[in-house]
Amino acid sequence: MTDPASDARSAGRTAPIIELIDVNKWFEDFQALKDINLAVLPGEKLVVCGPSGSGKSTMIRCINRLERHQSGRIIVDGTELDDDEKNIRAVRQEVGMVFQQFNLFPHLTVLENLMIGPQRARKMTKAQARERAELYLERVHIPEQADKYPSQLSGGQQQRVAIARSLCMEPRIMLFDEPTSALDPEMISEVLDVMTELAESGMTMVCVTHEMGFAKRVADTMMFMDAGEIVESANPETFFGNPRTERCQRFLQQILGH
Amino acid sequence: MRLAGHHRTLFKMLALSLIAVLLSGCSNNWGWYVVSPMTKSGMNNLLFLIGGLKYTLLLSVTAIMISVVVGLLVALPGLSENRALKLFNRTYVECIRAIPILVMILWVYYGLPQIADIQIGVFWAGVLALALSDSAFQAEIFRAGIQSIHRGQYEAARSISLSYTDTMRFIILPQAIKRILPALGNQLVYMLKMSSLVSVIGMQELTRRANELVVTEYRSLEIYTILIVEYLVLILIVSAGVRWLERRMRTDEGS
Ligand SMILES: Nc1ncnc2c1ncn2[C@@H]1O[C@H](COP(=O)(O)OP(=O)(O)O)[C@@H](O)[C@H]1O
Numbered sequence: 001m002t003d004p005a006s007d008a009r010s011a012g013r014t015a016p017i018i019e020l021i022d023v024n025k026w027f028e029d030f031q032a033l034k035d036i037n038l039a040v041l042p043g044e045k046l047v048v049c050g051p052s053g054s055g056k057s058t059m060i061r062c063i064n065r066l067e068r069h070q071s072g073r074i075i076v077d078g079t080e081l082d083d084d085e086k087n088i089r090a091v092r093q094e095v096g097m098v099f100q101q102f103n104l105f106p107h108l109t110v111l112e113n114l115m116i117g118p119q120r121a122r123k124m125t126k127a128q129a130r131e132r133a134e135l136y137l138e139r140v141h142i143p144e145q146a147d148k149y150p151s152q153l154s155g156g157q158q159q160r161v162a163i164a165r166s167l168c169m170e171p172r173i174m175l176f177d178e179p180t181s182a183l184d185p186e187m188i189s190e191v192l193d194v195m196t197e198l199a200e201s202g203m204t205m206v207c208v209t210h211e212m213g214f215a216k217r218v219a220d221t222m223m224f225m226d227a228g229e230i231v232e233s234a235n236p237e238t239f240f241g242n243p244r245t246e247r248c249q250r251f252l253q254q255i256l257g258h
Numbered sequence: 259m260r261l262a263g264h265h266r267t268l269f270k271m272l273a274l275s276l277i278a279v280l281l282s283g284c285s286n287n288w289g290w291y292v293v294s295p296m297t298k299s300g301m302n303n304l305l306f307l308i309g310g311l312k313y314t315l316l317l318s319v320t321a322i323m324i325s326v327v328v329g330l331l332v333a334l335p336g337l338s339e340n341r342a343l344k345l346f347n348r349t350y351v352e353c354i355r356a357i358p359i360l361v362m363i364l365w366v367y368y369g370l371p372q373i374a375d376i377q378i379g380v381f382w383a384g385v386l387a388l389a390l391s392d393s394a395f396q397a398e399i400f401r402a403g404i405q406s407i408h409r410g411q412y413e414a415a416r417s418i419s420l421s422y423t424d425t426m427r428f429i430i431l432p433q434a435i436k437r438i439l440p441a442l443g444n445q446l447v448y449m450l451k452m453s454s455l456v457s458v459i460g461m462q463e464l465t466r467r468a469n470e471l472v473v474t475e476y477r478s479l480e481i482y483t484i485l486i487v488e489y490l491v492l493i494l495i496v497s498a499g500v501r502w503l504e505r506r507m508r509t510d511e512g513s
């Protein structure tokens with residue numbers, strides 16, 4: 001597999017910030033992940049695609065332990081994820097996640113949505129948390145929505161608030177699970193723009209998305225999953241120009257519309 | 259608009275019941291003198307009856323505050339993945355729910371002091387019995403309310419590293435309570451009515467006072483009618499208050 005992360009490691013340059021080694025995951029009898037091996041370097045942008053049900057969500061949800069893997073190892077920023085609650089919380093402090101359905105807290109204002117993490121999990125004062133919240137709201141270009149409730153915002157605005165909520169924890173890694181799939185077409189680009197800016201700032205990102213324009217723009221590594229396996233992993237030029245497997249070729253044809 | 263409409267119905271019902279009572283008072287079967295504010299003894303009787311309101315309210319409100327807390331503490335283990343915790347929740351709910359409130363009152367007042375070797379007054383026996391009985395229902399209400407909150411809310415809270423306690427306190431419970439408010443209101447109304455049962459152990463609440471007055475005045479029809487009106491007024495006011503609270507919490511969310 002031509003994986004720049006493993007290339008870099010063998011060259012002895014940088015250690016990966018996310019590492020999955022022979023990870024397997026079952027839901028009852030159904031195996032959702034099969035021998036997943038993956039290494040993401042600090043600052044790397046990994047874009048994951050694949051048909052629905054192929055295990056993309058399950059894989060990235062294992063990285064912040066929203067799902068528990070049953071075998072193999074997952075090491076995030078030097079901490080191995082096991083049943084130790086302390087390790088889990090340590091990892092979650094460093095890993096932000098953006099969901100397809102936004103999952104904002106509907107009973108809190110935009111600003112309160114952003115402040116709760118820093119206040120409760122980072123033990124910041126209210127004033128510090130507010131200052132940080134305002135900063136990141138600015139970063140996602142909606143400072144004027146601070147006092148509204150999520151239900152008063154458009155989908156694109158809600159997703160940007162969700163991104164800001166994660167950024168307020170100042171994570172080292174951001175996970176995106178189809179962040180634009182629930183959006184009306186005209187709102188997709190405002191979210192992708194924010195994600196592109198984030199990529200340019202040097203954030204380590206793992207994005208599950210079918211927005212191939214975005215992928216070509218920011219990805220260092222492209223990955224194709226099918227039936228719980230990583231079928232293909234390559235740099236974007238190789239991935240789009242010369243996919244090795246037939247499954248991946250067919251998928252790309254469908255999604256790129258020719 | 260809805261507020262005005264609601265108050266209008268409330269007043270209409272009150273006025274109707276008052277008119278009905280006064281009209282029938284003209285017939286020979288009634289002897290309203292027993293509670294007539296025009297005479298000294300009538301006024302005393304009336305004040306004696308209404309004086310029970312304080313205890314009915316104190317009993318019910320204290321009991322419901324305890325039962326809400328106990329109910330929540332019983333509901334949480336019921337939501338856990340852990341078998342033993344779940345079993346505790348089911349056992350508690352099923353057993354407590356099976357005991358008639360009147361039996362619970364008698365048992366707490368006459369039985370509990372013997373096995374626990376404690377002195378327990380009428381008021382606290384009443385509160386304890388009512389709270390225990392109600393806590394099983396509160397537990398079920400909380401469980402359903404918490405379960406109705408979407409899984410994505412927990413996941414979002416976890417993803418920003420909130421602890422279980424913080425997730426419950428700041429994310430899940432505020433939303434759940436808003437949803438179960440109508441059910442909590444129902445429980446309060448139910449509690450106000452069930453507090454009348456504490457009269458059997460001598461608590462000087464509305465019903466006990468009516469009973470005592472009937473024994474000395476022999477005017478059961480008038481006195482129990484007054485008792486009904488007392489509960490009616492009390493509960494209509496409480497219902498209106500609960501509805502007002504619901505509306506306020508809805509507008510809180512800005513939608
Ligand atoms: N909580 C769950 N319980 C049972 N099966 C699940 C659960 N979550 C996901 N699955 C199954 O695992 C497979 C992979 O799901 P998912 O990771 O969500 O796929 P993707 O994100 O690629 O669409 C699917 O077949 C799905 O039905």
Ligand SMILES: [Mg+2]
Pocket residue numbers: 056057058177178
């Ligand atoms: Mg998915």
